[in-house]
Structures are given as structure tokens and as C-alpha cells.
Amino acid sequence: MKVSMKLLVVGVALMSAIFTGCEKDKDPDPKTNNTDGLTLIASGYTDAGSMLVKVWAKDSLYSQYTPLFIEVKDSATNTVIEDAHIEIMPMMEMTTMTHSAPFENPTSATAVNGLFPCAVVFQMPGEMGWTLNVMVQENVNGGMGDVTFPLAVITPTPTRTRVVTPANGGNKLVISYVQPTSPKVGINDFEITLHSKESMDSWPGIENYTVEIDPQMPSMGHGSPNNVNPTHSANGHYNGQVNFTMTGVWNVNLRIMDGTTVVDSTAYFEVTLQ
Amino acid sequence: MKSLAYGIFFALTALSAVAQKQDSILFFNKGNITETVFDVEEILVRPTCACVGECSCGMTAEDNYSENRFSCTDAILAKNGRIELMKRGNFAFEPVMNGMASDRLNLTIDGMKIFGACTDKMDPVTSYVEPNNMKSVSVQHGSTGSMFGSSLGGSINMETNGATINPNKPISGEVGVGFQSAALGANALFSLNYSRARWAIRANGVYRRFQNYRAGGGAEVQFTQFEKWNGAISAKYMPTDKDVIRFDFIMDEGYNIGYAALPMDVLFAKAKIYGLTYQHYPSQTWFEKFETKVYANTVTHSMDDTKRPNVVMHMDMPGWTKTFGGYADGRLKFGKHKLTVRLDGYHTNARAEMTMYPNNEAPMFMLTWPDVDKLDFGLYVQDDIQFNIKRSLSFSGRLEYLNTNVIDDFGVQQAAVFNQDVSKADHRLLKTASVSYTEILGKGFSGWFTAGYAERSPSITEQYAFYIFNAYDGYDYVGFNDVKTEKAVQGDLGFKYDGKRFQARATGFYYHIYDYILGGIDSTLDAMTIGARGVKVSRNLEWAYMTGGNLELSYSPLKILTLSNTSSYTYGNTFEGDPLPLVPPFKNVSGIKWSHQKGFVQLECESAANQPRTNPEFGEMKTPAYALLNLRASYFFNFGQKRLTLNGGIENLLDHNYRTHLDWGGIPRPGINGYLNVSFTF
Known part of the structure; x- marks a missing residue:
């Protein structure tokens, strides 16, 4: 019993030495695989x-x-x-x-x-x-x-960017879908970006809007509970949570407001869970 | 999984080791193994029901079965005054006892736990034992039924026939066919028993095929058809005179089963049930019997909407349960005490899926039961104390540990949508205790009372349902992981008079149920099912109560004439004063029976009062009163040892259009129905 314990300790020590050794070996060229999957x-x-x-x-x-x-x-x-x-x-x-x-x-x-x-x-x-x-x-x-x-x-299917003319007549609004990129049944992090077209060359992120989401299954006519409306995090990114109760095709409907003024309530993103 | 199997194995081996120490003495008091003695003794020695207080041990299948060889098991159960049937189609009705349905009852076959695989309860366990394979049904109310598991309403254990060792009659059996008119139904059955000196084997089977039935007035009720067969094989071996080894296999398959009250039918329902039993009858006077059993069963169920008109979207809804378990029990006797100790355990897995197929879109998939594992161990102790010939007292108690796990991460993620964390195991300790006192009060006159406390764990639907549509109230049901264990304090009271010509039996019961589990509307949730009224989430009502009683009277002014009358009534309320849903109204069955040595003629009147007390949130309809007349007759011819039995009758003689309060969807029951059965026993 004691012998085997000793062996085990030695083994663990050896292994860790080998592994740390490997890591050190890798250090000089850590980026060999940094573009994998890109x-x-x-x-x-x-x-x-x-x-x-x-x-x-x-x-x-x-x-x-x-x-x-x-x-x-x-x-x-x-x-x-x-x-x-x-x-x-x-x-x-x-x-x-x-x-x-x-x-x-x-x-x-x-x-x-x-x-x-x-x-x-x-x-x-x-x-x-x-x-x-x-x-x-x-x-x-x-x-x-x-x-x-x-x-x-090229154009993605489904649409991932909506450019809308606000209902209140302001600058054009670019609404873009960020995630979930691999949607699953359950709770998903939800993120969109909002940018305003101030001029041809200036498209800053909007930081003070309110966004409400309402995921719906168009073929069933139902939504899902306990979604968390996205709030602004940084640079025009809005983060919240979207819940999907089953696989299939969902539309995440958006309602974007500037204070109490509705900027847009037409935009939605389609999400398909396989 | 493995550790459980080992756990059960060790428990059983440990107990059987105790049993093995006993010396051999013939357990047959009457000595020789003659056929009759053997048969009778086996039944007597192996009590089909360890009754505590008020229960129905005497209800052998044979009594009821003889009236109609082709009854279904559920119909036989319904003859018990406190059992009603909940009907969704024309097949496999769900038993309701003391106003409580299967979630609150223990339904077992030879003590084996079996769980339906249908989220809509289309497959109650009672459908898996056909009457020609049933020896007896033991019905125990409330906490007194805890030998078979924790429940509030009680236990219904169906004992199968099994093979009969009868060397003097190596081959025996029965064949029969039957026909009934309301659904153009055809039945066929057979059983065959082959016996040698120390072993026997029995096979039996039933085939039934029914079309849509006609309700009172003649209208055809769509989607009430069904087809099923059931087969069983039982083998028994007696290595010594005090050891019995028994193996049972039951297979049940139903096809194309219509469920008029539901939006879908059943494509198929299949069950396979295996049991291996060892019984030992030690020679010591203090050790009466030891029994151990291992069992396994699988149930597969698949729903079907392809035959329905106007289906918005086709969907598949398969469900599975897989169960294995075992128990070991011993019956001991010390002076005035008769002690029964049982150790049992089971593991079950339940999974149900729903996939909807919209046109040109990705299918929609969810787990309506999220792959749930239940691991359960129980210890049951019963002590029957016979003070003297007049007075006896019984204690029984059960301690049960239940561990529930959602094993599919998909299910965990799903539940997270409702802010429920089902990733961790759910542990529950369930406690049941009862005390019964029986006293013979006078000649033929006895009385008893039972006081008890019982707990039951929530069902998989109550705990984990994910948008399971309930066609009765039109709501989608969502489980609640942390729903509290339901508890009941129960009291039963009964009197019995057994006179020469007059018999009477009166019982009353009261169940005060704490944390009564009932779905409550959550208006913040969207219904999933198209057309559903909303979503209900399991919750605990502070308390509710259920009370009722029944009265059975029987009078034989002449030896050949019997008048009988059975009445029952149940009343249930929530703590807020609302009626509990699905509580049967006052019901009465009166009969007059003329018996002959070779048969009988019976006229029966079945009636029920209206049920105006409905739970509006449950979408209950008021049910009008009804009364029916049934005429039954039976006659047999003997050919030596063989017998040809004819029985027939006309049910609902006046072709009344009616339904009972527990029937779903306002679907009427069959109208006038003539039946004729022929069977030949050899």
C-alpha cells in the first residue's frame, strides 16, 4: 500500500514536470494555432x-x-x-x-x-x-x-442586420444581431448593437436607448417567459437574456425606445434552433 | 445505477440468508400435496392482501369475473364501492379511489411498481392485467396501503394468477370468445396450465378489437376504437415443499386506441413486465413466510394525431418508462403479534418527448418529461395484534427515501427558462403511519376505525412537466421542482353486519390534505399548445379535504334471491371553499339477482346524482344525473370435468345518453349494449 502511494506521488511529480516542461517549450511560439477556426x-x-x-x-x-x-x-x-x-x-x-x-x-x-x-x-x-x-x-x-x-x-440567412428609419424621424438606425450564435433551448445570452447614422461617415453606437425583446414562435403563436431585456453595456452593445422553450423557428421581436418615445417596433431577428 | 442494483441485491441476499437458516417442515398443514389442498393452501398461505382495518381483501377477481368473462380489469375494480373510473376514451380507464386519481394512489401488479409512459395518463397500470390473468385485487385505503409504497389515497395491488401446480390435472385451461354490440367489439381469450409434480407453466392471452361505440340515442362516438392483446407466461417451480420460485412475464400491446376526449389518439402502447419471485415458508411457528422478488418493466407509448381532422400541425409524442426494483419481506409471529417487515427499492426512468412539424420549417422539439430518474428505498413494518377473539389492533409504518434527478441537460436548460434549477438531485423522505382498531361488537356485527398519516412525493408531471396539455381544463401544465410533499391526516370508520340473510357494511372516511398539489394559473406565462387557455404551474394549496362514505346492503329473502344496494358519496373542498376537481357525485347501484345452481339472472340499476359542485378554474362541467338498467344472465353446461359457460346481457337497456362526472370532454358513454360470451373450461 505504502509503496504504491510512493509510486503515485513520484508519478504525479513526473507528470507535472513533463507538462510544465511542455508549456515552457511552447512559450516561444504560442501563436502557431491562434488562427485555427478562422x-x-x-x-x-x-x-x-x-x-x-x-x-x-x-x-x-x-x-x-x-x-x-x-x-x-x-x-x-x-x-x-x-x-x-x-x-x-x-x-x-x-x-x-x-x-x-x-x-x-x-x-x-x-x-x-x-x-x-x-x-x-x-x-x-x-x-x-x-x-x-x-x-x-x-x-x-x-x-x-x-x-x-x-x-x-454577402447576405446572411436569416437577416442579421436591420436598417430602419425611426418612427420619430431621427437618424437611421442600424440594428445588428450579435448573439446567441449557437442558440439552445433554455436561457441564452442575447446581444444586439444599435448604431445611428449621423452622417455618411459617422455611425456611432447608441448608448441611451431602451430595448425590449419578445421572442415568439410564429408557427405556434406563443412566446417564452422570463426574458431579460437587453441594456446598454458599451459602444452601442445591448446585453440581455432570451429564453427558448423548444427547438424550431423563433422570431425575437424588438421594441426600441428613446425614453418613452418608440423609435422602432418593426425589427426582429429570426433564430432557428435545430 | 450499478450501486443501486448492488444495493438491492445485497439487501435481498441478506434477507434471504436469514430465511435460509430455517429448517424444513412441510408448510402444508394438511400434509399431503393433493391437488385441492395444494391449490387452496397456496392461496391461504400466501395472503393476497395484508389488510389493516378497512380494506377489501375479499374482492377476488373470480367473483366478479364470473359474471362476465370478458370484463376489463377496470370494470371489475369499479365494482368496489370506493373506486370510480376516469374515462378519456373507451380504453384503459384511470382508477379514482376515495376521490383521488393515480398520482395519489399506488397501483401495483404483484407488488411491482409500474409507471405509465403517457403524459396524458392514457396508460394506467390497470390496463396491463387482464381479468383472465387476475387472481385477486387487494384494495387498501389511505395510509394502510403503504406496504406497496407511499400514497395518500391508498393502494390497489393486482395479483396475477400465475401457474398452478396441480399434478392431478396436468392440463387445464379455458378458451372463449365474446361479442358486444355497442362498439361491434370482439374478444377472444385463452389460458392453458400445464403441471407436473413440482413445476407448472401457464400461458394466457386476450385479444380485443372494438370499433367506435354508439352512445345512447345511436350517435357514433368518433375516436373510441381500440385494439389490444395481452399475453402472459408464468412458470412456477417448487424445489422443496416450502420453497416456491416463480417467474412471470406479461406483455401488453395496444394499437390505434381512440381517445375521444383528447386531441390525439394512441398509435401504440406497449408494456413488458418481468418478475422473479422466491417464497419460503419456514418451519418455525414464529416465522410464517419469507418472500423476495426482483422485477423489471418497460412501457412505451406513442401518440398519434394523423387520423384527426383539422390538425393544425402534426406532432409526435412518444414516452418511455423503464423500471426495475425488488423487495423482500418476512411475516413473523410472536404470541399475539403478527409482524410483517418489508424492504423495497426501485429505480425508474421516465422520458417523454414532443416534436411538432410545421410546414417548411425546422421541427419543434421539447422534453415534456425531462428524462427523470427516481431512486427509491422503503422500509415497511406492520404489527397486527390480536388481543383476543374480539379485539385486534394494527400498526403500520413506512419510511421511504426518494431521490429524483433530471439526467438530460436539455431538460435542465428547459426548466431554467422558468427560473427553476433542476440540475441538483431532489431528496425526499416520506413517512406513513397508521393505526387500526377492529372490534367484534356483537354477533356478526363488527366495527373498526383507522387513523393515519401519509405523505406522497409529487408525480413527474407535477414536478417537471414542460407544457403538458390537459384536455380537461384546456391548460398547459408546467411542473414546479420545489413543490412540497403532499401530506394527509386520515380517518376511516366502518361497521359491518354479517347476518344469515342480511349483510350490511358502512364506511366513512375523511382525508385532511396539507400542501395539496394542484396546478394554478400563471397569467405571466404564454400557453404553448395552440388553442390552450393558458398555463398552470404546480403549487401547493394550504390544505384541502376529501370526505365521503359508502353503504353496501345485501338481503336474501330466499336462498335464490338476492337484493343488493351500494351507495357511495365523496365530497372535496379546497381550503378556500372551492370544490376539488373531479370528485364523483352520489352514486348508487341496486340489483336483484336470481340464482340457480347453474347460473343466474340479474337486473341492475346504476344511477348517479348530478354533480353541481365543480371547480371553475379546472374548467369542469356540471354533470347531470342519470340512471341505467343492466340485465345480465349466465348459464353453464357440464361435460364431465369440462364446462361450457354462456353469459350475456344487455347494458344500458333503455339506451340512455349519459356520462359520469369523471368522464373527460363531455363524451357520452355507450348506449344500449348487448353482449354474449361463450367460454369453455377444461
Whole structure:
């Protein structure tokens, strides 16, 4: 009995040594797999500063709230740059006009796992016309430059972005669905973004609206209980909880208010639980 | 799961080890194993019912069965004055005893726990034993029935026939066919017993096929058809004169069963029931009997709406239960004391699904029973004290531990929508105790009273239902995980007079039920079912009470003539003074029977008062009074040892259109119905 205990202790010690050893081995190149599961959207060199910029996303691009991941490498050494100030600018060039889109710059100059997360709400689809400009000011060598990528954005099924003209006649409102991305029966975190079209180039997040949600099964005519209305968290994001009582097709109906004034009550997002 | 199996196994082995120590002495008092002695003794030695106080041990199936060879089990039960039947179609009625339905009763077959797999209770356990396989039914009221499990209303245990060891008659059996007119119903049955010196095997089967029946006045009642068969095999082996080993297998399958009062029918209902019993009759005078049993059963149920018109959306609703368990009990005798000790345990799993199929859309799926495991252990002790020839006292008590778990995470997530956390095990300790006193007050005149306390755990529907539609009140039902254990304080009182020509029996009961479980409307919730009126969530009413009684009178002015009269009445209220739902009104059955050595003719009048006391929240309808006349007759011919029996009759002679208060959906019962059965026993 005692012998086996000793053996066990030795075994555990050995194992932990091996595992910590492995972790240390990995340390120098921790980002080998940081883009696993991501799709490379675009890649190109900056006009100055000798940097290779790659844009990754979770999927090909759809007209919806889209998290993007910017990877920056020193084009000479091919080392990943993890300390950089990055600004993005999405643009849509149409025949008669050009406009931007709601977007979120990386919040930090330090990369997460070698990537700089940011986001764009592509409020409309476009096989051609969308571009994304990425400006990088890296803090390792002090290089600075930018690169512009053409993007193809297609329409998702079901619709994940609604652009509505408010009932009270204000600026156009972009409502975008963020989650649940894998909806399940039960309680789901629910998140949308609200952005206002102040001008062609200015689409700031709205922070002071009230949002009510009402999930309904259109083919059954019933809803679900105990949903939590989304409230503003940051940058135009509204977080709440949506409950689904069964699989099938649900519509999450929205009612968006500015104080007591109804801004919109037509928008909804369809969610299918398989 | 495994540990449970081991637990039961060890418990049983431990007890059987105690039993094994006994020395061998013939347990047959009368010595030789002659066929008759054997048969009779076996029944006597193995009491079909350990009655405490007022209960109905005497109700052997044979008495009632002989009147109509093709009765259904539920019809036989209904002859007990305190049992009513709740009807949703023309098949497998749910028994209601003392105003309490199956959630508040223990329904067992040979002591085996079996749980219906239908969320709409379309498959009560009583449908799995056919009368030609039933030896007796023991009915015990309230807390006195706790030998078979914790319940408030009492226990109904159906004892199956089993094989008969009768070496003098190696082959015996019966074949029969029957026909009835109201539903153009056909029945066929057989049983066959083969016996050698130390073992016997018996097989029996029933097949029934009924069309839609016609109600009083002649109108056809749609969706009341059914087809079913039931088969059973029983084998018995006696290695010694004081040991019996018995194996039973019952298989029951129903198809295309109409449920007129529900929005759906049953595609199929299947049950398989296995039991292995060992009985030992020790030689010591203080140790009368030891019995142990292991059992398992599965019930599968599938509903069907494809034959219904105007179905908005097709849906599937299958349900399953799987149960296994065992018990060991011993009957001991010390002086004036007769002691019964039973240790039992079971494990059951229940799961029910609902999938709806909208056009061109993803199917909608939910778990109406979220895959629930129940693990239960119980200890039962009964002490019967015979002070003297006139006075006896009985104590019984049961302690039961129940552990309930939702094992499918899907179910846990579902319940979270109602802010209910069902991820953790639900533990309950259920306590039952009763005391009964019986005294012979005079010649043929005796009286008894019972006082008891009982607890019962909530049913799976009451605890975990997820939008189960109740067609009676039109509400979707949602369970409540933390619903409190229901408790009752109970009192029973009875008198009996057994004269030469006149017999009378009067009983009264009162159940004061605390934390009465009843669905309450939650107006914040949306109904799921299309057309439902809303959602009800299980809750505990502060208290409710149920009281009633029955009176049975029988008078034989001549040896061949018997007049009988049975009346029963139940009254139930919530603490707020509202009537409890589904309480039967005053009912009376009067009969006049002319008996002959080879048969009888009987005219029976069944009547019920109207039931104006309805629970409006339950959507109950008032039920008008009715009275029916039934005429029955039987005659047999003997051919040596063999016998041909004819029995027939006309039920609802006046073709009255009626329904009873417990019938769902205002669906009328069958109108005039002639039946004729022929059976041949050999």
C-alpha cells in the first residue's frame, strides 16, 4: 500500500514536470494555432513601415455584426507584432455615393494571442464596393503604414442586420444581431448593437436607448417567459437574456425606445434552433 | 445505477440468508400435496392482501369475473364501492379511489411498481392485467396501503394468477370468445396450465378489437376504437415443499386506441413486465413466510394525431418508462403479534418527448418529461395484534427515501427558462403511519376505525412537466421542482353486519390534505399548445379535504334471491371553499339477482346524482344525473370435468345518453349494449 502511494506521488511529480516542461517549450511560439477556426479574408503589405497585415474572420463576410481579427507581421522577419495601435475604416463605394459603416477599433494596443480584435457592422451586402482600410502604427520598431482591402460581403440567412428609419424621424438606425450564435433551448445570452447614422461617415453606437425583446414562435403563436431585456453595456452593445422553450423557428421581436418615445417596433431577428 | 442494483441485491441476499437458516417442515398443514389442498393452501398461505382495518381483501377477481368473462380489469375494480373510473376514451380507464386519481394512489401488479409512459395518463397500470390473468385485487385505503409504497389515497395491488401446480390435472385451461354490440367489439381469450409434480407453466392471452361505440340515442362516438392483446407466461417451480420460485412475464400491446376526449389518439402502447419471485415458508411457528422478488418493466407509448381532422400541425409524442426494483419481506409471529417487515427499492426512468412539424420549417422539439430518474428505498413494518377473539389492533409504518434527478441537460436548460434549477438531485423522505382498531361488537356485527398519516412525493408531471396539455381544463401544465410533499391526516370508520340473510357494511372516511398539489394559473406565462387557455404551474394549496362514505346492503329473502344496494358519496373542498376537481357525485347501484345452481339472472340499476359542485378554474362541467338498467344472465353446461359457460346481457337497456362526472370532454358513454360470451373450461 505504502509503496504504491510512493509510486503515485513520484508519478504525479513526473507528470507535472513533463507538462510544465511542455508549456515552457511552447512559450516561444504560442501563436502557431491562434488562427485555427478562422477564415483568412484578406492579406497585404502596408504602403509604408514594412508590415504584412492579415484580416481574419470567423467565417466569410456577411452583412451583419462581424468580429474581425487583424494580424500584423514584420514583413522582413515575419515575426508577429503584438504591440501596435490599429485603426480600421470600412467603406462602401456605390455608384452614386460612398458611405462608411459602424465599426469598432481594437480597444488595446496589445494583441490578444497575436491578433487585434475589432468589428464591423456591414449594414448592407456587396460583392464589390466594400473596402476595409487598416492603419497600423506599431510600437516595436516605430513603423507606420496602411493597407486597403477589397471585401465581398454577402447576405446572411436569416437577416442579421436591420436598417430602419425611426418612427420619430431621427437618424437611421442600424440594428445588428450579435448573439446567441449557437442558440439552445433554455436561457441564452442575447446581444444586439444599435448604431445611428449621423452622417455618411459617422455611425456611432447608441448608448441611451431602451430595448425590449419578445421572442415568439410564429408557427405556434406563443412566446417564452422570463426574458431579460437587453441594456446598454458599451459602444452601442445591448446585453440581455432570451429564453427558448423548444427547438424550431423563433422570431425575437424588438421594441426600441428613446425614453418613452418608440423609435422602432418593426425589427426582429429570426433564430432557428435545430 | 450499478450501486443501486448492488444495493438491492445485497439487501435481498441478506434477507434471504436469514430465511435460509430455517429448517424444513412441510408448510402444508394438511400434509399431503393433493391437488385441492395444494391449490387452496397456496392461496391461504400466501395472503393476497395484508389488510389493516378497512380494506377489501375479499374482492377476488373470480367473483366478479364470473359474471362476465370478458370484463376489463377496470370494470371489475369499479365494482368496489370506493373506486370510480376516469374515462378519456373507451380504453384503459384511470382508477379514482376515495376521490383521488393515480398520482395519489399506488397501483401495483404483484407488488411491482409500474409507471405509465403517457403524459396524458392514457396508460394506467390497470390496463396491463387482464381479468383472465387476475387472481385477486387487494384494495387498501389511505395510509394502510403503504406496504406497496407511499400514497395518500391508498393502494390497489393486482395479483396475477400465475401457474398452478396441480399434478392431478396436468392440463387445464379455458378458451372463449365474446361479442358486444355497442362498439361491434370482439374478444377472444385463452389460458392453458400445464403441471407436473413440482413445476407448472401457464400461458394466457386476450385479444380485443372494438370499433367506435354508439352512445345512447345511436350517435357514433368518433375516436373510441381500440385494439389490444395481452399475453402472459408464468412458470412456477417448487424445489422443496416450502420453497416456491416463480417467474412471470406479461406483455401488453395496444394499437390505434381512440381517445375521444383528447386531441390525439394512441398509435401504440406497449408494456413488458418481468418478475422473479422466491417464497419460503419456514418451519418455525414464529416465522410464517419469507418472500423476495426482483422485477423489471418497460412501457412505451406513442401518440398519434394523423387520423384527426383539422390538425393544425402534426406532432409526435412518444414516452418511455423503464423500471426495475425488488423487495423482500418476512411475516413473523410472536404470541399475539403478527409482524410483517418489508424492504423495497426501485429505480425508474421516465422520458417523454414532443416534436411538432410545421410546414417548411425546422421541427419543434421539447422534453415534456425531462428524462427523470427516481431512486427509491422503503422500509415497511406492520404489527397486527390480536388481543383476543374480539379485539385486534394494527400498526403500520413506512419510511421511504426518494431521490429524483433530471439526467438530460436539455431538460435542465428547459426548466431554467422558468427560473427553476433542476440540475441538483431532489431528496425526499416520506413517512406513513397508521393505526387500526377492529372490534367484534356483537354477533356478526363488527366495527373498526383507522387513523393515519401519509405523505406522497409529487408525480413527474407535477414536478417537471414542460407544457403538458390537459384536455380537461384546456391548460398547459408546467411542473414546479420545489413543490412540497403532499401530506394527509386520515380517518376511516366502518361497521359491518354479517347476518344469515342480511349483510350490511358502512364506511366513512375523511382525508385532511396539507400542501395539496394542484396546478394554478400563471397569467405571466404564454400557453404553448395552440388553442390552450393558458398555463398552470404546480403549487401547493394550504390544505384541502376529501370526505365521503359508502353503504353496501345485501338481503336474501330466499336462498335464490338476492337484493343488493351500494351507495357511495365523496365530497372535496379546497381550503378556500372551492370544490376539488373531479370528485364523483352520489352514486348508487341496486340489483336483484336470481340464482340457480347453474347460473343466474340479474337486473341492475346504476344511477348517479348530478354533480353541481365543480371547480371553475379546472374548467369542469356540471354533470347531470342519470340512471341505467343492466340485465345480465349466465348459464353453464357440464361435460364431465369440462364446462361450457354462456353469459350475456344487455347494458344500458333503455339506451340512455349519459356520462359520469369523471368522464373527460363531455363524451357520452355507450348506449344500449348487448353482449354474449361463450367460454369453455377444461
